[in-house]
Structure formats: C-alpha cells, structure tokens
Amino acid sequence: MAIKFNRVDFKYKGDDKKGYLALSNISLSIQGEGEFITLIGETGSGKTTLVQHMNALLVANSGSVDIYGIKVEKQAVKKKKIRLNPIRKKVGLVFQFPEYQLFEETVLKDITFGPKNFGVPEAEAIETAQRVIRIVGLDESYLDRSPFNLSGGEKKRVSIAGILAMEPDILILDEPTSGLDPMGRNALLKVFYDIHEKLNKTVIIITHDMNTVYEYAKRVLVMRDSYLVYDGDPVDLFTTKNIENWNLDVPDILNLMHRMEQDLGITLTSRPRSAAALTNALEEVLR
Ligand SMILES: Nc1ncnc2c1ncn2[C@@H]1O[C@H](COP(=O)(O)OP(=O)(O)OP(=O)(O)O)[C@@H](O)[C@H]1O
Ligand SMILES: [Mg+2]
Known part of the structure; x- marks a missing residue:
C-alpha cells in the first residue's frame, strides 16, 4: 500500500x-x-x-x-x-x-524548480516545462511571464503544470x-x-x-x-x-434520471453516470 x-x-x-x-x-x-x-x-x-x-x-x-x-x-x-x-x-x-x-519570478523557473530540485538537468527540465504548459492548456509564451501577473485561472493552471513536471x-x-x-x-x-x-x-x-x-x-x-x-x-x-x-448535492444526471423514471413511468435497467449513458439507457427501455 x-x-x-x-x-x-x-x-x-x-x-x-x-x-x-x-x-x-x-x-x-x-x-x-x-x-x-x-x-x-x-x-x-x-x-x-x-x-x-x-x-x-x-x-x-x-x-x-x-x-x-x-x-x-x-x-x-x-x-x-x-x-x-x-x-x-x-x-x-x-x-x-x-x-x-x-x-x-517567471513561470518557467517555477515549473522547472521541482524537477531541478530532484536532479533533472536544466535542458531536460526546460523541455518538460514546454510540454506540461501545453498539457494544462496554456501556450509557451506564458513561460516568460511572471506568475504573479496572471489571472486566477492561469495561476491555477501553472501550479498544476509545476506538479505535473515532477511526474509523481x-x-x-x-x-x-x-x-x-x-x-x-x-x-x-x-x-x-x-x-x-x-x-x-x-x-x-x-x-x-x-x-x-x-x-x-x-x-x-x-x-x-x-x-x-x-x-x-x-x-x-x-x-x-x-x-x-x-x-x-445530488448529481444532475441522477436527478434527471429520477425525474424521467417518475414522469415517464419507466425503470431504467442500468445506473447511467453520464449524459451519453443516460440516453443509451433510455433508448433501451423505450425500444
Ligand atoms: N491553519 C489553520 N489554523 C487553524 N485552523 C485551521 C487552519 N487551517 C484549517 N483550519 C480549520 O480546520 C478545519 C478543516 O479545514 P480544511 O481546510 O481542512 O477544510 P476543507 O474541508 O478543505 O474546507 P474547504 O472546502 O473550505 O476548502 C476548518 O474548520 C478550519 O477552520
Ligand atoms: Mg480545502
């Protein structure tokens, strides 16, 4: 464990x-x-x-x-x-x-800090930063910016990139x-x-x-x-x-499912967990 x-x-x-x-x-x-x-x-x-x-x-x-x-x-x-x-x-x-x-002071330094701390060579750490910044939905231009001048959502993404870079x-x-x-x-x-x-x-x-x-x-x-x-x-x-x-709270899909069962007088045979699965389950009983 x-x-x-x-x-x-x-x-x-x-x-x-x-x-x-x-x-x-x-x-x-x-x-x-x-x-x-x-x-x-x-x-x-x-x-x-x-x-x-x-x-x-x-x-x-x-x-x-x-x-x-x-x-x-x-x-x-x-x-x-x-x-x-x-x-x-x-x-x-x-x-x-x-x-x-x-x-x-820069996003690049922030993201490479962890890997470098664990002994990853500089060049490799930079490559990793370029990769993970894209994974979190930002482009490479962000690497030169100061993390303090970013929006809340951008900061969040950079902080996620920093942990992804360490590949835990x-x-x-x-x-x-x-x-x-x-x-x-x-x-x-x-x-x-x-x-x-x-x-x-x-x-x-x-x-x-x-x-x-x-x-x-x-x-x-x-x-x-x-x-x-x-x-x-x-x-x-x-x-x-x-x-x-x-x-x-009750998940939306579950609310919707209960509502459909009640209003349509049906019982679904599965427990759909997504909109797509709910459609399939509905098709099954209405067929
Ligand atoms: N540094 C701290 N000193 C004293 N009490 C704290 C400290 N940090 C958290 N607490 C208290 O400990 C309890 C648990 O806090 P915790 O941050 O783990 O909650 P949480 O479930 O993550 O809440 P949230 O959904 O708001 O993030 C809270 O009642 C909080 O007031
Ligand atoms: Mg919390």
Missing part, C-alpha cells in the same frame, strides 16, 4: 489552548497506481488537512501515516529522522490556492477546477483522467462538484466534521446513503 493512515488525529493550534480538531481517528489506504478518487465534504470538514498528511506537509498529532514505507509520525519528524524529498517526489500535491505554490506516482489536486470556465474545467478533468487511465497513476481530486464525482470517480471519500464518514463506490453513495446529512 502506497499510503496508509493509522488512526490519525490532527489538531491545529488555535488562539486558545484547546486548538481545533480537524482530523479524528482517520484510517485509510491508498494504492500507488490505478486509483481515481474524489474527496468531498462540506467546507471546513477537513479535506485539505487530510491531503496535506499524504505528503507529510502536516504530521499527525497521534497515529501515523505510512508513505511508501516511511512511517511519518510526530517524534520522527521532530528529530529530523525522515527525509521528505523522496516522499514529495512520489506524492505531488497541487494546492487549493495557487498563490501558496508559486514563488519564482500519486497526483493530488485540491479543488483544481474551482474558478475555471466550464470549457477549461472539462479539458482539465480530461487531462487528469488521462493521467490516470493512460499512465495508470493514482489521482485524487478534492471537489465540490458532485457531477464530476458521479461521472468520473471510481472511489469516493466523504469528510464530515473531521471524520471520514464514507469510503467506497460513488453510485452506492448517491443512491443508498442519506447524503443530505452530509450536506452533499
């Missing part, structure tokens, strides 16, 4: 002595290849905090996280017994707010498509899905968009008030669980 949480608690130091409990008793396993996971839950439920434990950006107060055989726990990190570089190479995390990730085995994206226009959002989702499908990598996406979850995810994790309350199949989640309790 590439990442394994063992009964993890995490508390942010707050203004008062008590602090703020953001993760409670989390146990969870993630494979290093072949997974496509979405992580959902209402604002403040602990999603960002959870993924920041997956590359040792945050360290559990109690319990531990095993990352590629390295046991990350508080005492070991304090005594600097753990080398973080190999972990960061394997597990790439794109931040929710790109401002936290971009710091160099596990790619984690914290709300990667928020603030993007619909075309850009769909194009990027396709990029992430291709990375999973064609390169067999594990991709984890935090999102508030239930349509993305329903159509793409193979596994879904739900956070609620610092607890992991669901870990399993997305169709089961939306069709059998009381999702209102977790403040989750």
Whole structure:
C-alpha cells in the first residue's frame, strides 16, 4: 500500500489552548497506481488537512501515516529522522490556492524548480516545462511571464503544470477546477483522467462538484466534521446513503434520471453516470 493512515488525529493550534480538531481517528489506504478518487465534504470538514498528511506537509498529532514505507509520525519528524524529498517526489500535491505554490519570478523557473530540485538537468527540465504548459492548456509564451501577473485561472493552471513536471506516482489536486470556465474545467478533468487511465497513476481530486464525482470517480471519500464518514463506490453513495446529512448535492444526471423514471413511468435497467449513458439507457427501455 502506497499510503496508509493509522488512526490519525490532527489538531491545529488555535488562539486558545484547546486548538481545533480537524482530523479524528482517520484510517485509510491508498494504492500507488490505478486509483481515481474524489474527496468531498462540506467546507471546513477537513479535506485539505487530510491531503496535506499524504505528503507529510502536516504530521499527525497521534497515529501515523505510512508513505511508501516511511512511517511519518510526530517524534520522527521532530528529530529530523525522515527525509521528505523522496516522499514529495512520489506524492505531488497541487494546492487549493495557487498563490501558496508559486514563488519564482517567471513561470518557467517555477515549473522547472521541482524537477531541478530532484536532479533533472536544466535542458531536460526546460523541455518538460514546454510540454506540461501545453498539457494544462496554456501556450509557451506564458513561460516568460511572471506568475504573479496572471489571472486566477492561469495561476491555477501553472501550479498544476509545476506538479505535473515532477511526474509523481500519486497526483493530488485540491479543488483544481474551482474558478475555471466550464470549457477549461472539462479539458482539465480530461487531462487528469488521462493521467490516470493512460499512465495508470493514482489521482485524487478534492471537489465540490458532485457531477464530476458521479461521472468520473471510481472511489469516493466523504469528510464530515473531521471524520471520514464514507469510503467506497460513488453510485452506492448517491443512491443508498442519506447524503443530505452530509450536506452533499445530488448529481444532475441522477436527478434527471429520477425525474424521467417518475414522469415517464419507466425503470431504467442500468445506473447511467453520464449524459451519453443516460440516453443509451433510455433508448433501451423505450425500444
Ligand atoms: N491553519 C489553520 N489554523 C487553524 N485552523 C485551521 C487552519 N487551517 C484549517 N483550519 C480549520 O480546520 C478545519 C478543516 O479545514 P480544511 O481546510 O481542512 O477544510 P476543507 O474541508 O478543505 O474546507 P474547504 O472546502 O473550505 O476548502 C476548518 O474548520 C478550519 O477552520
Ligand atoms: Mg480545502
């Protein structure tokens, strides 16, 4: 198992002595290849905090996280017994707010920073930058620009390119498509899905968009008030669980399907997860 949480608690130091409990008793396993996971839950439920434990950006107060055989726990990190570089190479995390990730004076320097840090020669790092900037939907002219003078959506794309350039085995994206226009959002989702499908990598996406979850995810994790309350199949989640309790929306396709079944007095024989699949399912019963 590439990442394994063992009964993890995490508390942010707050203004008062008590602090703020953001993760409670989390146990969870993630494979290093072949997974496509979405992580959902209402604002403040602990999603960002959870993924920041997956590359040792945050360290559990109690319990531990095993990352590629390295046991990350508080005492070991304090005594600097753990080398973080190999972990960061394997597990790439794109931040929710790109401002936290971009710091160099040009986009090129920003994207090549990671690969160079991991020993990739300059020329090769530049080639990689030219490749990944196009993957995220920007052209090469952006490489000479300052990351601070870009629009929100462009910054987001550059921060994603910077992590893609490191070619991690596990790619984690914290709300990667928020603030993007619909075309850009769909194009990027396709990029992430291709990375999973064609390169067999594990991709984890935090999102508030239930349509993305329903159509793409193979596994879904739900956070609620610092607890992991669901870990399993997305169709089961939306069709059998009381999702209102977790403040989750019903995906559009599912709403539409229920509406059609009611209004047309039919029962679909499959559980379509996309518009195309819904059309096929409808044709099947109306034939
Ligand atoms: N640096 C911090 N110091 C203190 N408390 C924090 C800090 N960062 C987050 N928290 C608190 O921990 C809880 C979990 O935050 P987290 O950012 O993990 O939520 P989230 O599920 O990612 O929310 P969102 O959907 O808004 O991004 C929140 O209640 C938040 O107020
Ligand atoms: Mg968050």
